[in-house]
Amino acid sequence: MASICSIIEYIDRFLEIDQIKDYCPNGLQVDSGVFEVDESGVEKDVRIITAVSVNRELIDYAVSVGCDLIISHHGFFWKGEPAPLVGVKGGRIRMLMQNRISLCAYHLPLDIHPEIGNNILLLERLGLSHDGGFNRIGRYDGCLVGRFERPHSVSDFSEIISQQLGREPRVIDGGNGRDISRVAICTGAAQDYIEDAANAGVDAFISGEISERTPHLAKELGVHYFAAGHHATEIFGIEALGKHVSDKFAVKVEFANVGNPV
Numbered sequence: 001m002a003s004i005c006s007i008i009e010y011i012d013r014f015l016e017i018d019q020i021k022d023y024c025p026n027g028l029q030v031d032s033g034v035f036e037v038d039e040s041g042v043e044k045d046v047r048i049i050t051a052v053s054v055n056r057e058l059i060d061y062a063v064s065v066g067c068d069l070i071i072s073h074h075g076f077f078w079k080g081e082p083a084p085l086v087g088v089k090g091g092r093i094r095m096l097m098q099n100r101i102s103l104c105a106y107h108l109p110l111d112i113h114p115e116i117g118n119n120i121l122l123l124e125r126l127g128l129s130h131d132g133g134f135n136r137i138g139r140y141d142g143c144l145v146g147r148f149e150r151p152h153s154v155s156d157f158s159e160i161i162s163q164q165l166g167r168e169p170r171v172i173d174g175g176n177g178r179d180i181s182r183v184a185i186c187t188g189a190a191q192d193y194i195e196d197a198a199n200a201g202v203d204a205f206i207s208g209e210i211s212e213r214t215p216h217l218a219k220e221l222g223v224h225y226f227a228a229g230h231h232a233t234e235i236f237g238i239e240a241l242g243k244h245v246s247d248k249f250a251v252k253v254e255f256a257n258v259g260n261p262v
Contacts, residue, residue, distance in 0.1 A: 002249035004034040004046055004069050008104055011071070011245065015109035019138040022108045023079040030076070030096050030103035034069070048253045050242035052231055054103060058258050059092055063099045065254075070096075071245070073118075073238045075105025110237045111187060112140040116244060118187040118237035119144045122206075125164045125236065128183055134200050135186075135193060143186040143193055145200055151179035154224050157204065161228050170210050170227040172218040180204045180224060187233035191225075198223045208233040209262070231260035 008028055012018075017026040028034065049067045051058050053074040062070055076089060085093055096103055111118045123130060123146040133141025152160070154173055157180050161169045183204045184197035190207040191214045197205035198221040205223055208230035218225040235257065242253040 002046060002251055004102060007046070007048075007069070007245060007249055007251070008034065010248065011104065011106065011241070014244075015106055015113055015241075016138065017106065017109050020109050020112075021137070024075060024077050024105065024107055026106050026109055027104060028102065029105050030093060030101075032097050032100045032102045034102050046251050048242070048245065048251060049256050050238045050253060051256045051258060052234055052238055053258070053260070054092065054105070055258060056088075056092060056095070058256055059095045059101070061256055061258075062101055063095065067101050069102050069104065071104045071106070071238070071241065071253075073106060073110055073234055075103060075107070106241070108137060108142075110241060111234070112137055112142055113237070114140055116237055116240035118234045119185050121236035121240060122187055122233055123183075123185050126160055126183070126185075126206075128185075131182060132200070134184075134196055143184055143190070143196065143200075145202060146183050146185060148181055148183075151181045153179050154204075157183075157224075158226065161206070161226060165228055165232040167229055167232055169206070169229070172210070172215045172225040172227075174204075174222045174224040175219045176203075176222040176224075178203060187237075188230050191227065194218060194221060194223060194225060206233075229260075230262050 012027050047067050048069045050071045054072045128146025131147040132145045135142035158171050180203040182202040184202040188208045194217050206226040210227035239255050246253040
């Protein structure tokens with residue numbers, strides 16, 4: 001029977017969290033008793049929930065189903081945020097501790113992993129073949145480049161994104177009149193890598209979010225830009241991690257998709 005501790009230690013190694021600088025701690029963030037055993041001295045069955053982000057709606061659901069461990073992509077303790085555990089963050093952590101639910105989070109290590117990372121899985125879902133990358137983080141590229149076998153129009157590529165992610169992307173036509181053969185991908189809030197994408201010689205760049213400056217950069221760089229949703233572009237990695245853990249340890253892992261329009 002797998003312990004929560006052994007599962008966390010395995011994920012930490014698998015995602016190589018010690019090799020990657022990040023804006024938050026990766027791995028165990030809230031310990032509600034991962035080293036404890038039941039009264040008989042045997043560790044009990046583990047119930048795990050995975051999610052893109054931790055919020056009160058997710059925690060309430062985890063409490064309702066008797067969850068022991070949440071594994072998320074977006075956890076807590078981001079660089080630059082206030083440290084005191086008060087307000088919304090204090091309430092969330094109090095709910096976890098009171099209900100003996102531990103929390104692990106994996107941010108950049110899950111974005112860039114070459115097998116189950118958000119970038120590579122989105123690339124594959126969109127029907128692209130891996131064709132390089134840029135912005136190195138640790139051993140891996142922080143952004144990936146994919147290639148279509150045949151060029152697609154801007155509208156055709158937008159439709160592919162809509163079908164695969166279940167939502168229409170915000171599209172900024174680069175104004176160059178060309179179809180799309182090479183695409184740079186960096187999920188989440190990576191819109192400011194658009195200049196690096198242009199330098200990589202791509203026709204289009206897809207990320208999760210868009211800023212006021214992004215449309216101007218896209219047009220001046222001649223790169224089509226697709227903002228497909230921060231949440232929507234980062235579902236596949238955490239789902240894949242949960243399946244990997246379930247297969248590896250023969251434990252039940254449920255993906256809880258608390259929707260987010262952003």
